[in-house]
Amino acid sequence: MDTIEGLVQSMPEALLFLSIALGYLVGRIKLGRIELGSSTGCILVALVVGQLRPEISPVVQTIALALFMYSIGFKVGPQFFGHLDRHSLSQIALSVIVAVTGLGAVLAMAAILGLDKGTAAGLAAGALTQSSTIGAAVDTLGTLDLAPDRVSALRDNTAIAYAVTYVFGVFGVLTFVRTIAPRLMKIDLAGASAELDREMNGGRPPLKADQFYAYGERVARIHRATGTSAQQTVGDVLHALGGDQVHVVRVRRGGENHTVDASFVLAEGDELAITGPRETVLKAGDVVGPEVVEPAAAAAIGETLDIVVTRKQVQGQRLADLMRAHGPNVYPRSLTRMGHSLGVKDDLVLKRGDVLRVSGLAADVGALAKAIGTEARGSAMTDLVVMTLGIAIGIAIGHVEIPIGATKLTLGTGVGCLFMGLFFGWVRSVQPNLAQYPSAAQQVMADFGLAAFTAMVGLAAAPNALEALRENGLPVLFAGIVVTALPQLVGFVVGRYVMKIQPVVLLGALAGAESVTPAVNALTEEAKSTAPLLGFTLPYATSSVLITIWGIVVALAA
Template sequence: MDWLHEIFKRSPEIALFLSLSLGYLIGKIKFGKFQLGGVAGSLLVACVVSQFGVQIDSGVKSVLFALFIYAVGYESGPDFFNSLGRQSVREILLAVIMAATGLATVVIMAKLAGLDKGLAAGVAAGGLTQSAIIGTAGDAIGKLGLAADETQRLQANVAIGYAVTYVFGSFGAIIVCVNILPWLMKRSIRDDAIKAEAQMQAGSVRVLGEGQQEAAPDLIGRLYRISAGKGHAVAQLESALGEPPVTIERIKRGDQFIEVTPQVVLEDDDIVLVVGRRAGVVASAALLGKEVYGIDGMEVTLLRRDAVITSKALIGRTVDQIRVATAGGVRHGVYVLGLRRMGKPLPLAPEVVIQAGDTATLYGGEHDVRRVASAFGEVVVTSSKTDFVFLGAGLVVGLLVGLLSVKLGGIPLTLGAGGGALLSGLVFGWWRARRQTFGAMPPGAVQILKDLGLAGFVAVVGLQSGLQAVSTIREHGLTLFLVGVVVTLVPMIITLLIARYVLRYDNAAILAGALSGSRSANPAFGEVLDKAGNAIPTVPFAITYALANVLLTLLGPLIVALA
């Protein structure tokens, strides 16, 4: 195999991309309902490839991890800060309890089993299935001022501990959430999910998935041949049609198209295009005439735009107050399809109070939409391109924060590059959600940074430490596995008991979602959703998952300091 060694020596990046490709291929293989996953698969393949002798620069590892952890923060930022409220106290406490019990369990078991700082952090990363700990712990180890070979040994042990404990870390979370939790609560996840769905308030916002559309949309356009409405001006008819409002967008008289103005008087046999909400458009037939179809030239292209609300005249007022105070001529021809706050849909209820940074989705003619959007604030222009000014600035700020260090009892505590980039990503992601006219990073770009950053980082770790892995597993393999079992189960069971008997969770589906999120356990959450049969567990999962991505990731430096 000398030829492989020569290839990897001349082009070590081949080893990196080979590890990613084969790792994700292996990660797709199903063992029952369990999959190893691309990250763990990449680590496994990288350890094998490293046996042929691969030298890869550590700077590659640092860059990949910084991109990954910043993207995690950027994506989680809005949910993270939104969750810090009175309405989510239980979820916040749940995530804190999970992180605290996880830290205590790891430190205690590391001391009992005689694990070094690297293996302890690796057990935490695998047993708690928080891969980002590999980076934050490795970065903290690099700040200890140890000899280069000792630093590399401990950093390699982080990956080894992760590899040995990750499989049961995923499997154990499924056991607790899907089996132990319903047994403890004496109710099934499915029954409680149905119960919670039935109790949801009517009129809640329905979010369509990708590729979905309403079979009977709320906003429609229809053509009418004027008979009953002849002799009336456009403004008179629109006013007479009342609520919900409709607008006449186009008029055809014979072979001629008439410019639509409020003063235009409709004549017998005129064809008009009426646009508005379904109830108003259907009701307008009685005042206009017979509905007709397929009239050439009556097609109108309407525009859909998002506008960030920055106008002081709107902020702090309810939807109903804004509607009453807005002149009919200002809002004529434009319809508000929805409201979002920090990326989350809001009901278009009269009592909803508008806040700075809320986003309104406007629909209507291009000229009308632009006119109304300017009164709201700033138009959001969607783009598939990433704002690298914003991305670069966020990474610079995060890496600078990571350089800061404080000593506690002589032990240096630092967020490191990973923790700093994570916190910066949270703030910049939150800022972007409030001001969507700059700092764009499309979901696809965020996902590729997360996937490539983490899997690439882990693969580099495997390539650098694979030779050492074999001897370490021989020495500590069974011990590491058993410690990992304890680290997986004990924090989850303690958190489950506190959630049930102290925080008073009484719905199995909601608790299962919150518990899986507090452990950032995606496989467990997938099983919970499968059992629930609806989206009820998603909301508590989103809150605790956003918090867990921060809290569990920050365990890396703490374990290095305390283990």
Template sequence: MSWLASTLKAYPEIAIFLALCIGYWVGGKSFKGFSLGAVTATLLVSIAIGTLGVTISPNVKAVFFLMFLFAVGYSVGPQFVRGIARDGVPQVIFAAVSCLLSLAAVTGAAVMAHYSLGSAAGLFAGSQTISASMGLATDAINRLGLPPDETRELLESMPIAYAVTYIFGTVGSALILAQLGPKLLGIDLVAACKDYERELGAGEAAEAGTEWHDFEIRAYRVGADSPFIGRTVADLEAHTPEGHRAFIERIRRDGGIIEPAMDTKLAPGDIVAIGGKRDQLIERMGPMSLEVEDAELLDVQTEGVDIYVTNKAVDGRTLRELARWPGARGVFLKHIKRGPTETGIPLLPKTKLYRGDVITVVGRTQDINAAARQLGYIDRPTKVTDVASMSLAILIGALVGAAVLRLGSIPLTISTAGGTLIAGLLFGWIRAIRPTFGQIPEPTIWFMSSVGLNVFIAVVGISAGPGFIAGLQKLGISLLLWGIFATTVPLLVSMFLAKYVFRFHPAILLGACAGARATTAALGMICEVAQSQVPGLGYTVCYAVGNTLLTISGMVIIMILS
């Protein structure tokens, strides 16, 4: 141990990787569905390492925290801007009110318990499960101009309070929303989700191609007495039975293969390659057509790709409406992902698409290309990051945040961290409407957000290590109880506001509460209880706004209490 301690003191960079290694490994383990998570595990490990007396430059955490904040803003930018600008306004207001409730609960708890600024910030971060707020709180404490010893004491108390309150903040939030919430509000969540699905068109004709499970292409011979003879491709495709979608992809005629136009008419003896869902093809074609094996005719290049929705004309339209667009021909929708958490959206005729959504479609390459031209662009996997644009955005945001305006003797600033977060929001929104700008692959975003935050947390924990045990002994069980209070009360009040004031549909109400508190774990449990993905419809806008405001609140709570 003495050799390890001396080595880590001499090479403190090793200590960071040691904390990340153990933190991610322990955080990835689960017991009966419960996991500490990488952030909490990394914090606890780094605190233990910090007791060895390792010292790390604060510049390290500053760099990685700016990376993290930019990634957060970049991820939620499209949903944040859309939520403010469109029909998500009630959800935006609700998320803001929920944030104020959280801020009020933690502030009240800190005042009544006579906690220091650092403990109050840690209580807020842990009870509201918003680790990122500690970064802005750290920046705000450093700007108070306190003596170095007092500043260090405040900063060391922050991770202690966070570590003690985070576990209930995560588990308690999920249990309150998913298990207690429906009982308190008198909601049958399963029935409510089914009702909402019916409102979105579940059980109606799936004109929008809203379900894709087994798309394939089969070949059928047109008999001499077939009712299809003389009818055009456009006519046949337009008059498929209600709830069916099928497309004539190729035709073998007189020994050759032709690519049909919409006005091509079928003739006796044609062998037609038809694409669609297997069960629908069997139901429609089986009784009246002879299926044949024609390997050459069926050799059609198909693929499944992600399309990033950017077209303003698509924004807010239902899948049923979009199914009638020419670009929808031959394309089958597999699923929709929305927001930074890639929330799955129900695939129903009245489900709406928004700019920033990522949809997965399958079909012929030429049909997918045609659909992409109307919807946005094909989001093919890439390893290249536009580092120049990304760095420029962080630079501008940090410079704006570094500016200080004085209102009399009071300095006003959003800090470099706040400026970087806002830059990420704007950058992500611009990216949603101009996808050729500022490309950052998903793995890079994950690295910046996950590793960036955990390096920051590791440095915070290592720095706080020496005072952790003493601080825990001083605050102890009372801190845990105040954490339970600060987690529970805002959630309970938010649920009743969502039902009786904002009047959200019961199916999305709890998802909106989870989003406003930025707790993805709770959303997963809510969807499991609901046996549906519908609660995710209330999550995305609230998450984008709540995650942003809760992060900024780390700075606000220091301003209030100081």
């Protein structure tokens, strides 16, 4: 035994990484169709490994929390600071209602069952499925005027209550939005999603990412002006073709290319590069003259490009209107929001930070990028100057003392870094060439930071875990069921009967309002459509911030 204790004390960091590795394996265990989740797995494993009582510097926990909170803030920043149109306001309002109802339920259950501040904070984090709430609560508990042993016990209870309630938190929301709510609305989820897709796409079947309509696709052809067309203007030709989406991109005359407008008069032998819907361009042989194969045209370079939407004047526009006005010769391939692909639908409304993937001639694609935002030419590099500076400022903000009556409150490292992540995420959406932080890097940092932080919390709580479970295990589990279910029911009633949110969008919004990504993944799988994502991203961003802050509120008020 002495040998084991000696090894533990000589390399405690190895037990931290062991807890993370085994925690991820445990997190993959499924209860039905639902995984336990990596954060729950890490806490459960750490509660076992922690019986060996390794001593790890608290600085490691602070660094892990800072990485996690900054990365989450960076991810949701563009949506959080964005979009105040009518549909967005209703989704924001719904997420606020769900979050406030959740806070009220936590405080009520804490009062009814006599839960301490730490247990109540863990209840909020687990039942409302927001892991970052633990960080805010743990920081705040450390600022209270309590004995160090009492603070340590409250922090331990936070981790235990989170582990008890998180699994049902995910399961409850997933079951409600995928099964119960559709039955209450008497809708077939797949059918309602398909109908919404058709409505948003002008009656056509919806496109998934990188799909296109093979026979409705725009095409490009070159025709030589002969006969009567040689005396007409470009405008006359377009009118004769009869399509408002057909364009003469250029005219080649005497070996030179000319960019033309409707008043340009054609001459015998001019070669017109015409683009437009296939059925319209096929008429050009009769209207203009024979089709020709031009060597220069055969070498024309096409390009597929990701464009970040940043221009204020195009935010809030429908995708179809945007492409008609700014990219008539460019084909949209996909639109991605907060890492979720929404496919391609005519009625998709553009938001700041959306990534639009398009294809077309290089010049046309470049012109579209200038009109709506900035080219997002992929870079695997993270701007560590901005990232580390943001975290440093966030930590400093978290330690600023805010006088409230006779007490002084600090936001804590977690919330300070969350705010700086929100800020730099917004900066990145406005100026995509600044504050580079690729999505893959964000995910790694967020995953590792959360895993390391929750494992550290679990390791610290382990010695007192069994006693705490015996005292409060069943009451906390019951409280978790109430705290998970009540906000969903209230949100459903308000969203359905007061705000009258479209049913499929409402389901996505309810999943986002408690930040349950597995629930929206299950929705899209059940719906066979990305339509539920239309309601998910903005409530997710709003609730990620609000419910995190509830960690401070519960730690102070419970």
